[in-house]
Amino acid sequence: LLSLSSLSCRTTKRRLASLHFVPSPPRTVRSLATVTAPPVVVAEDDKYGRKQVISVTPQLYDYILSNVREPPILRELREETATMPGSQMQVSPDQAQLLAMLVQILGAQRCIEVGIYTGYSSLAIALVLPESGRLVACERDVKCLEIAKKYYERAGVSHKVDIKHGLAVESLRSLIQNGESCSFDFAFVDAEKRMYSEYFELLLQLVRIGGLIVIDNVLWHGKVADPQVNDSKTISLRNFNRKILEDKRISTSMVPIGDGMTICQKRADI
Numbered sequence: 001l002l003s004l005s006s007l008s009c010r011t012t013k014r015r016l017a018s019l020h021f022v023p024s025p026p027r028t029v030r031s032l033a034t035v036t037a038p039p040v041v042v043a044e045d046d047k048y049g050r051k052q053v054i055s056v057t058p059q060l061y062d063y064i065l066s067n068v069r070e071p072p073i074l075r076e077l078r079e080e081t082a083t084m085p086g087s088q089m090q091v092s093p094d095q096a097q098l099l100a101m102l103v104q105i106l107g108a109q110r111c112i113e114v115g116i117y118t119g120y121s122s123l124a125i126a127l128v129l130p131e132s133g134r135l136v137a138c139e140r141d142v143k144c145l146e147i148a149k150k151y152y153e154r155a156g157v158s159h160k161v162d163i164k165h166g167l168a169v170e171s172l173r174s175l176i177q178n179g180e181s182c183s184f185d186f187a188f189v190d191a192e193k194r195m196y197s198e199y200f201e202l203l204l205q206l207v208r209i210g211g212l213i214v215i216d217n218v219l220w221h222g223k224v225a226d227p228q229v230n231d232s233k234t235i236s237l238r239n240f241n242r243k244i245l246e247d248k249r250i251s252t253s254m255v256p257i258g259d260g261m262t263i264c265q266k267r268a269d270i
Ligand SMILES: C[S@@+](CC[C@H](N)C(=O)[O-])C[C@H]1O[C@@H](n2cnc3c(N)ncnc32)[C@H](O)[C@@H]1O
Pocket: 088, 089, 090, 091, 114, 115, 116, 117, 118, 119, 120, 121, 122, 138, 139, 140, 141, 144, 166, 167, 168, 169, 190, 191, 192, 195
């Protein structure tokens, strides 16, 4: 989804105002990318311990993308989706690569996705699942599903994807009612932002101990860190992030990739 590099200049400038650039403060984010300043910032105050932090400028983000191995079928889907009228955000190629890596590291057999859209992230997951693996993928929009199904077919992974058409919360509840609790290795959440807490609670039942729940958009275009922004989605995400931080049932890491992803692992002692 939205790269941090494409945060609005207003938000980004505010975020960067407390930081000291080397060698000199940029006037805009674009000037960082195209003129002189390197994408390295050093925090000035003790709070950050003068730590060096990489800021992902457009130039650096181009470089990151040039180092992503994106399968041609995924690239085609991404490009077709981007040209659709009113197109929504897909995960970015670097995010898709990370999701695929996590699935492979886990040796996952059973995965869940909440929010397929046209299928970019779900296809990235299905491509790396073993032949015996299954991805239960939830989506309410039938038109998006048509595109996703077309690409699952073309990629030869249709047999690995079990589409649940409808509201995701209902699909997740019916999996629990069918006795599938603790049977999934990996879950990815990228649907209605105000429902994240509900998705998370249901997925925590469905995922096994040691399994992962990955949540997208946790930085919400930087708005979660801006006290001036208080719309309902931003407040929900802020509350969700706090809830995750305090939740002793999981280990967690917030990763500033794409629009921000939190990786949670279900702990043994819940
Ligand atoms: C940001 S898009 C997902 C993008 C997708 N992960 C990708 O990388 O291409 C969010 C999707 O969630 C779906 N969605 C939103 N609310 C939903 C709900 N309550 N139940 C099921 N799907 C939902 C939307 O229709 C939309 O397709």
